Amino acid sequence: MPIVSIVVPAKNQQSYIYECLSSLINQKYKNLDIIVIDDQSSDATRGIAQKFSDNRIRIIDGPGKGFSASLNTGLFNAVGDIVMQCDADDRYPEDRVAKQVAWLAINPDFDAVCGAYYSMDQNGKIVSRLALYEKESEISDELRNGITRTSLCTFAMRAHAMKKVHGLREYFPTSGDIDFQLRFGDINRVFYRPDFTYFYRIHDASITHTQPSPLRQFYEATAHRFQQQRKERGYDDLQTGSPPTPPDNQHAKANSARQQIQEFMTGEAWRMHKEGRKRDALKISLQLVKNNSFDQNTWRNLLLLLVKKAR
Secondary structure: OOOEEEEEEEOOOOOOHHHHHHHHHOOOOOOEEEEEEEOOOOOOHHHHHHOOOOOOEEEEEOOOOOHHHHHHHHHHHOOOOEEEEOOOOOEOOOOHHHHHHHHHHHOOOOOEEEEEEEEEOOOOOEEEEEOOOOOOEEOHHHHHOOOOOOOHHHOEEEHHHHHOOOOOOOOOOOOHHHHHHHHHHHHOOEEEEEEEEEEEEOOOOOHHHOOOHHHHHHHHHHHHHHHHHHHHHOOOOOOOOOOOOOOOOOOOOOOOHHHHHHHHHHHHHHHHHHOOOHHHHHHHHHHHHHHOOOOHHHHHHHHHHHHOOOO
């Protein structure tokens, strides 16, 4: 059985690291190498990880240079034939590793397989389904055209293919995983399957909700711009040492977890409506109104769901 390395970048995640690591050691697939990168946590993250009496878990010091550098530390220390990622505030479904290893075993022409995922609130309650496409398909061309349909955290990558990408680029304090995913697709074949492979937690202490929104939008747009440059001329501005200067948004606000959850729940309600599940869609919309009774958009959304015919 191939060894699977799961890289867990962790900084100040004492509230969630136990749940994360529990989901990994309880995988149906047992031949695991779990690498926790403690990136200079100032809370009990490391102590909680050390309490697991499982010799498959290794704890490595992170460089303290941000998420991309932390994840790279784990990727470069992975010993598995297949490499995956799990952020320290998230978790895996128990059959995730087994399913993806089995698929790669019978599809040797592909370098990675990825899938759909759930979003959940800080308490672990499911909020919505994400990257849920009806049909399985190869997505290599999508990536080469700058299209990302799912999270890097859903990827199972062959180690030799992952190493050819040379890790995340530390220019990106955020969206480095998007840039990596696009560069991975430049030189490797990737397949998408509509299996649920990941639980993504939304909370205000996450990287997504502690960085100013304009900054996150800048880096995500830059990752896609770099992809277009590589497609057109074979290299991007970062490779030539002339990347764009990030905007100065020290005082800009980040979107709250509450706002993101509201957006995801709205999307889930309309997805259910499209599937003909109008009653379920209305339940979600009513919950949104209850949570945000002074928000005109939630009331407008409820009214639209009431009057629009389901399929």
